[in-house]
Amino acid sequence: MDSRFWDSVANKRAFVARGLEATGALRALEALGEAGRSVVLTYHRIAVPGPSNPFYDPTVSATPEGFRAQMAMLRDRFRVVPAEELIAPAGPADRRPRAAVTFDDGCRDNFDAALPVLRELGLPATFFIPTDFLERPRLPWWDHVAHVVKASRLDRFEIPRAPDDPAPIVVDLTTPDRSAAIMALIRPVLAGEVADRDGFLKRLEDRAEVDVDSAALGRGLFMSWGHLKALAAEGHAIGSHAHSHVALGTLDDRDARRELALSRTILEAAVGRPVRAVAYPYGWPGAVTDRTFRLAAAVGYRAGFTAFEGLVRRGRDPLAMPRLNVGAGDTPPLLRARAALWGTLGRSCL
Template structure:
């Protein structure tokens, strides 16, 4: 068992203890007026059967069912704009959100949501539906997991004397994937498309990104069926780029174009946005202002936290759900944020 597994187990045990002793209920009573926004990406089985990036899997179908039952029982589940318009605080509120538009949102999550009567909001990067392809993180993981090589090297940039060494340890590719994910996220790799091409060559893997993207993500027809079932479609900008890294004109276009395309596709107003990546630096006060300028009423970040009275509707915090999170951990995290303004889980 690795270090991260031990930490996750300790967190799960602590959360279970809070629930079993009644402490979680007491913390919830201390929380006052609040709302929790839960962020999911994929609902699937991680591991050997998943050829893509495992860290994007938020829950297994079994785990997701248990979490949604808890959310339904402990919260009043509302739509995103209800955070602004609905002031009935008899029960704490919750919003369930999905980022990126993965196909398993429709195939695996939707039946559970509808069975339990839980509405959700799906944030869509429109360029991924207009031009299906693998996003860089899944493309990268697919290469590493598909390679027959146990070790290879790839240049960060042409001529860079510091190649990234990728090694498979005892058949496990997860550490090798993270070896490549980190330098991309930290900006050490400037041209991601060129880097992926070098990675394919080094790993000796050919990737049909458009064909795989069509299988991995939802279609326009899926979105229309989600809306017909009573769920909400929101924007995840157009090209899934960090809006804070763009100039005003480019960021405005990302936000406005996505909204225009989605409204034409689903025949509904689109007034909600989840900013791609959504952490500090990927978004800023300028991003929030631009989102308001192009007509969004409420915007969701990846800032960790819950929603309290007086919140900025264009900078809403969320609780990101990971595959190691148990139902008790989600409940306890929301309760700790409500009571103390932070969480240790």
């Protein structure tokens, strides 16, 4: 499916949320919501998706203007706190529900585009960093795929999942919107159908006739250690996103423990303060398991964040907290409605 389908879905969701807001139903849902629940929002990139973005569009959570509108809504309706504070009970001083703003992956636009908004509105955030991307800058595999497809001048090519694959992936580049072509390559990697990911990326470059300087592009995509120190100096929290952004639930105990511990050690040395919170890479069921939560606790983390949808409620395992992932189509009323539905019904249809 191309981006027009998803744009249509996003527009319908936003329309419903505006209706709930205009009729007063949204405020009623918020009033009915279970007390003591907190919302954690997950952001990745703050940028403009589309032709001007050379990388994977679904990692764009909001435009700079959209992000500012969302943060203004949070400031007005929630008490915004660093993510790690959610493991402690809310105090009686402020009856507003709590919210935390989190960023995964450590992209440079978090510093360039999001930080000025956070500074202007006086809001704290937590930045979860995959330390290997800062130590050895390079394109993540999903951005590598998108960059190649967007840059190719071919109309069509085929790429095998493995050198002896009898049914290669057919990549059609004849339409201006190349999102379907990108997803045709992303899905088999996520499904585990590509055993040698580096080899697959090299074959992709060859078949698409695109040369990729992954290190140079990675240096522009991610923050530097200096950026992290500046974030910490302004009072923002720095957390771990493991070391090399792998699905921890697929690793054995030794390797998963190393991913968690090494990242924490590197970050504490870089910013000069304790790192007690982690956001698990990918974060969906299977990418994290109960064993992952136990290992995170064993190496010293106090708070852990998943990609499970939902609100943080009283009594929740502090190493397995859910979040609401923010997508490019999420307007401020839509974010409010999603949080309100989770707080009232324990699920969201938006």
